[in-house]
Amino acid sequence: MLSAVKGLSRYHTEESLRVYLLERSHRTEHGCLVIEGYGRRRGVHQKVAGRAWAHIAAYVVLVGGYDPALDVDQTCGAADCIEPTHLRQLSRAEACRSRNQLAQCRNGHDRELDPATGRYRRVCRSCNREAQRRWREREAAEVAQARAAYGRS
Incomplete structure (x- = not known):
């Protein structure tokens, strides 16, 4: 299933990617699991493990059942959140409609x-x-x- 994630380093296994993501993240007071990727800015989507988006990689290894045709969206609104309970997959049209x-x-x-x-x-x-x-x-x-x-x- 990791092969479906664009830009992900081919050297990661599901377990090594799970450990990698959890080591680079910390929990906030709002319950979000915020990742610190390659970028310096906080509050924006982060790239990790090659050139893969962190929230997509987290959905694959922490939630499972990833469909590349759908977008991964955070219900909390924090772009750098990888908390599994905050991630969901929906169509591009539905993701655009649900934006605040x-x-x-x-x-x-x-x-x-x-x-x-x-x-x-x-x-x-x-x-x-x-x-x-x-x-x-x-x-x-x-x-x-x-x-x-x-x-x-």
């Missing part, structure tokens, strides 16, 4: 609901307007620099 969406963007602006889907829009209008303004300023500066390089004013 915040009512505000990362800059604190309120997001609008998309009437077609009933979900929040990916980018709020204020942030989009500001990004377009910055892009127009960059483009104008490049045009001015190119004109100055060719001797035009």
Whole structure:
């Protein structure tokens, strides 16, 4: 079953991978078993044992019954959690529907609901307007620099 996990080192057996994952993880006060993979950032999906995603490798060895056609999702919402009771497999569409969406963007602006889907829009209008303004300023500066390089004013 380990051969179904993309990027997993071929030198691991199920038992050695189980020990490896448990040695690299620690329990939090919320009950999550958080793994420390190759990346420095916490709270994001981690890679371990070659180039395999830790939550997928943990599902294979700690839960079992892995289907490569389905996504492995954490019910707790912590991307670096490998607690077996927090892992589940579901379709890509179901995983996308179950994602938690915040009512505000990362800059604190309120997001609008998309009437077609009933979900929040990916980018709020204020942030989009500001990004377009910055892009127009960059483009104008490049045009001015190119004109100055060719001797035009």
